[in-house]
Amino acid sequence: xxxxxxxxxxxxxxxxxxxxxxxxxxxxxxxxxxxxxxxxxxxxxxxxxxxxxxxxxxxxxxxxxxxxxxxxxxxxxxxxxxxxxxxxxxxxxxxxxxxxxxxxxxxxxxxxxxxxxxxxxxxxxxxxxxxxxxxxxxxxxxxxxxxxxxxxxxxxxxxxxxxxxxxxxxxxxxxxxxxxxxxxxxxxxxxxxxxxxxxxxxxxxxxxxxxxxxxxxxxxxxxxxxxxxxxxxxxxxxxxxxxxxxxxxxxxxxxxxxxxxxxxxxxxxxxxxxxxxxxxxx
Amino acid sequence: xxxxxxxxxxxxxxxxxxxxxxxxxxxxxxxxxxxxxxxxxxxxxxxxxxxxxxxxxxxxxxxxxxxxxxxxxxxxxxxxxxxxxxxxxxxxxxxxxxxxxxxxxxxxxxxxxxxxxxxxxxxxxxxxxxxxxxxxxxxxxxxxxxxxxxxxxxxxxxxxxx
Numbered sequence: 001x002x003x004x005x006x007x008x009x010x011x012x013x014x015x016x017x018x019x020x021x022x023x024x025x026x027x028x029x030x031x032x033x034x035x036x037x038x039x040x041x042x043x044x045x046x047x048x049x050x051x052x053x054x055x056x057x058x059x060x061x062x063x064x065x066x067x068x069x070x071x072x073x074x075x076x077x078x079x080x081x082x083x084x085x086x087x088x089x090x091x092x093x094x095x096x097x098x099x100x101x102x103x104x105x106x107x108x109x110x111x112x113x114x115x116x117x118x119x120x121x122x123x124x125x126x127x128x129x130x131x132x133x134x135x136x137x138x139x140x141x142x143x144x145x146x147x148x149x150x151x152x153x154x155x156x157x158x159x160x161x162x163x164x165x166x167x168x169x170x171x172x173x174x175x176x177x178x179x180x181x182x183x184x185x186x187x188x189x190x191x192x193x194x195x196x197x198x199x200x201x202x203x204x205x206x207x208x209x210x211x212x213x214x215x216x217x218x219x220x221x222x223x224x225x226x227x228x229x230x231x232x233x234x235x236x237x238x239x240x241x242x243x244x245x246x247x248x249x250x251x252x253x254x255x256x257x258x259x260x261x262x263x264x265x266x267x268x269x270x271x272x273x274x275x276x277x278x279x280x281x282x
Numbered sequence: 283x284x285x286x287x288x289x290x291x292x293x294x295x296x297x298x299x300x301x302x303x304x305x306x307x308x309x310x311x312x313x314x315x316x317x318x319x320x321x322x323x324x325x326x327x328x329x330x331x332x333x334x335x336x337x338x339x340x341x342x343x344x345x346x347x348x349x350x351x352x353x354x355x356x357x358x359x360x361x362x363x364x365x366x367x368x369x370x371x372x373x374x375x376x377x378x379x380x381x382x383x384x385x386x387x388x389x390x391x392x393x394x395x396x397x398x399x400x401x402x403x404x405x406x407x408x409x410x411x412x413x414x415x416x417x418x419x420x421x422x423x424x425x426x427x428x429x430x431x432x433x434x435x436x437x438x439x440x441x442x443x444x
Contacts, residue, residue: 024352040345051301059305125304126346129311130395131406133348169348176405
């Protein structure tokens, strides 16, 4: 060992390895990036944004030509759906007006209004393919914190796992490293923690574990956020139950959920930011 | 000058890694052109250079790596030193062996990172153990000649001091 330390090369390697182990140990449980990482990241962010968005546009264009027939059919279906929805919207408007008046009468506070929705762009994908993590162009300077949910118009897509000053990292609902509290539209008694599900192939899947054995959860049920912890509002669409498995030994059920939004396909993203952080239980 | 040139090359490759390769991902996983390029380069250089490129490429990868800093640099350090050691025994002009060893190095790297993260309660993409080496193999075949050309650029080429 003493001979090894005398050799300049070995000494260099040992010192470097020791320093790296210490840095790893310090940073592994930290929620936010250091000043150096923040700054270096910020310097690269504008270039990343340009290249990533150019590629995204190119991918959409190629996808459009490859799926031209499908897009055409989808367009026709959407036109019909639009007419039906417009009719529904008219009746909804009158109901909404009536609802507002009733709310005023009871001084009921709308939970959805207690949150800000901050628009953001994906500017890169990191994790070297080992961990699937996306880089977004908003960070601590915009008030973002670890655990905040990221959504698109269709529903919740993921959660912030780490923040730097001007950028953050997001993982999708199909990641095992994040969890959100959810409930079922069909029966609000069924609630639990939604986590990523491994072995799902290309589709983004998640699961709700430890549901009681007598729970009424079934295939096709709609999963929405519960709003527990006040981190994000209730009733945001998460996905649909595609399979229910029973574990009779532990007297529990597990529901496999297909998430509503595929992160790769999501165009505009929003971070859900509670207006009053003091209310939030982290 | 030499170090700055290598650093700029690494930054450029990192940008490709994060903005272009994700669009060519397989099961949400993809290889790293940064690791492959400098892995092949490590096989054509000495130990001091291997340490330099391991630190440069590792730190850049770690900047955007979720949860922990230092893991990529640490793993790159030992793998590139190993590759440099193997490189010394190889004859100039052999293409297949360097590519195969870099592929193997990528497989080891993915596995080691997944295991270390698992110990700390962080779950990764397990399919990447298979995808990243295959990706590296293909990338290696495409970029090998560029690495050879790169190592012959006057700025990069190391002058031997006797």
